[in-house]
Amino acid sequence: MRDLNDLAYFEAVVRHRGFGTAARAIGIPKSKLSRHVTRLEAELGVRLLERSTRRFVVTELGQEFYRHCQAVIAEAEAADDVAARVQGEPRGLVRVSLPMGISHALGRQLPGFLQRYPKLRLQLVIANRRIDIIGERIDIALRIRQRLDTDANLTMRAFGESANFIIASPDLIAQFGMPESPADLRAFPTLGHDEDFGDSQWLLAGPDGAEEIFAHQPRLACHDFNMLVEAAVAGIGVTCLPEEACRQELATGQLLRILPDWHGGRGIRHLVFTSRRGMLPSVRAVIDFLLATLPDMTVDRATLSSALSSPPARTLPSTR
Numbered sequence: 001m002r003d004l005n006d007l008a009y010f011e012a013v014v015r016h017r018g019f020g021t022a023a024r025a026i027g028i029p030k031s032k033l034s035r036h037v038t039r040l041e042a043e044l045g046v047r048l049l050e051r052s053t054r055r056f057v058v059t060e061l062g063q064e065f066y067r068h069c070q071a072v073i074a075e076a077e078a079a080d081d082v083a084a085r086v087q088g089e090p091r092g093l094v095r096v097s098l099p100m101g102i103s104h105a106l107g108r109q110l111p112g113f114l115q116r117y118p119k120l121r122l123q124l125v126i127a128n129r130r131i132d133i134i135g136e137r138i139d140i141a142l143r144i145r146q147r148l149d150t151d152a153n154l155t156m157r158a159f160g161e162s163a164n165f166i167i168a169s170p171d172l173i174a175q176f177g178m179p180e181s182p183a184d185l186r187a188f189p190t191l192g193h194d195e196d197f198g199d200s201q202w203l204l205a206g207p208d209g210a211e212e213i214f215a216h217q218p219r220l221a222c223h224d225f226n227m228l229v230e231a232a233v234a235g236i237g238v239t240c241l242p243e244e245a246c247r248q249e250l251a252t253g254q255l256l257r258i259l260p261d262w263h264g265g266r267g268i269r270h271l272v273f274t275s276r277r278g279m280l281p282s283v284r285a286v287i288d289f290l291l292a293t294l295p296d297m298t299v300d301r302a303t304l305s306s307a308l309s310s311p312p313a314r315t316l317p318s319t320r
Contacts, residue, residue, distance in 0.1 A: 004072070006037070007040070007073065009036040011070060012026050014062070018056050019056075046061055080092060089117075090282040091282055094120065094121070094122055094283055096122065096139065096140045097142065098142050099142065099144065106294070113293075139283050140286055141273070142271055142272075143270055143271075143272055144244075144268070144270075154273070157270060157287065159294075161266055161267070161268060162242050162243055162267050164243070165242075165243050166238065166239075167240070167250065167256065167257055168188070169234070170254075171235040172238065175235075189236065190237045192221035192222075192239070193222065193240075200215070201216075225245040229246050233249055
């Protein structure tokens, strides 16, 4: 019988569109992946991939073979799920996607959680991009968006609201003064969190439904919220970030929330997971851990109801 590992490694290489990215994603050496795929091609007597130092192409036969590999792996995972449900003990791999800037909230509690469940393995995918939960085989995704997903194949668990705060260091405020309106921000250097060419924009929401667009040319722009927080603490510029990303620095006084009557958009915090895997003991344990560990998890039902019933507003790109 063919080694299912060969099929799984080939599926990973195609799904991640390369040996290097697949090796990093699943945590095994690139050379091992290459050996397994080469052995698979030799046993089949066909060419599944065309690869060189500059090109990576899946052959037509390889694409058809890939689809069958996906089905085989899905069935193997379903078989594991059956056994896991019977055993009741959290075990096996759980993949969780988190936005940048939020993972630090788990740092202190995570070792104790893993010690409590020695047969559980956890893989965190940390990125500020839209995650394809099914395509990337993610079990749980933490999202912060204006409205909940409506995909019938996904289950949602909302746990509160998040806002983008306008923040700056005390030293920067001492140098430029405390702004009293969004227009005063034009005197400040700024930090942005988009990577598109050209000016950045923040759509700021204020009292009584007021909105202002603040266009600026940031001194530093990137998707890495941790880097932006560090730059803000160092006084490089004022920025607008989700409260989760800067909560600790605000609590310690390293950063100040300025223009507190204004914010850069609100979003609903929620966990997303596939219905099929939602009741696995391992997935349930991780969901419970996230809800207990991440800050401010109590659902504000009045705020949540208002957010869901109101029309979508234009906001800054939220964490994903």
